[in-house]
Amino acid sequence: MTARQLLWLYPRGWRERYAEEFVAFLGDRQLGVGEWIDIVSGAVDARLSPEVRRATARAGSQGGEETMSVLQALKRRECGESTASIGESLVGAAVIIFGTMACVAAGNWLTGLGQAGWGELLQTSGWLFLFVLVANTVFLKGQSWRVRALFVGGQFVVLLLLLWPR
């Protein structure tokens, strides 16, 4: 995988500001595992850090014209805005909070039925699955289906492999 391919994990504002020099910095060579992990963790940081989001949103709106290509404009039209509204974020939070309560209740019910493994999985890790699910509509809004599939599908698979009751 090259830097250009991993770049799409970063938020749009960040890409508008740093994409060109980031790709020039790394070139189109195949990345090592260490670099790959470092870039993915940098992308997660760029999406979750309020400071980085604020800074790159500002930079994107001020200097975006330099790097805003026709392709990016088309992509925006196709995918819509990439930042979730306050309402969407609140709905996401409510899904996590009430969904976690429902998971705990369902976990108790399953434990009562003698399915302790599944009950424990729901009680302790239900919120993690909900979080990943909500990430799809809040943090990843406006991203391509590939990015969503990688984040959501990949994390679901990893969580299931780690937590599957034995």
Place this chain on the structure above:
Amino acid sequence: MTPKRSDSLADLGRFSEPALHILISLADGPKHGYAMTQDIEQITGQKPGPGTLYGAITRLEARGWIEALPAADRRRPYKLAGAGQQVLRARLEGLRSVMRIGQTRLASG
């Protein structure tokens, strides 16, 4: 002048060390990402990862401690800003003091 707590490198969390290395690297003149990486590797023996480097650059630029210069051949050089010089001086002074205390204790121990 010692920068306020909110203006210190320590506020950058896990990016504080790479940020310090970037400030040191830019202290002798503007550099783009690749040149910084090479320089940092020479100074510390370790090359910062691309995600880490740009995570630190983003924060330093947001705080006005470094400034982006016009890109040349798609590579954008950065220079140390006045505020960045102050922060770097304060951090190096802090490290010098820690080093002095450590050496004194080692010598007396």
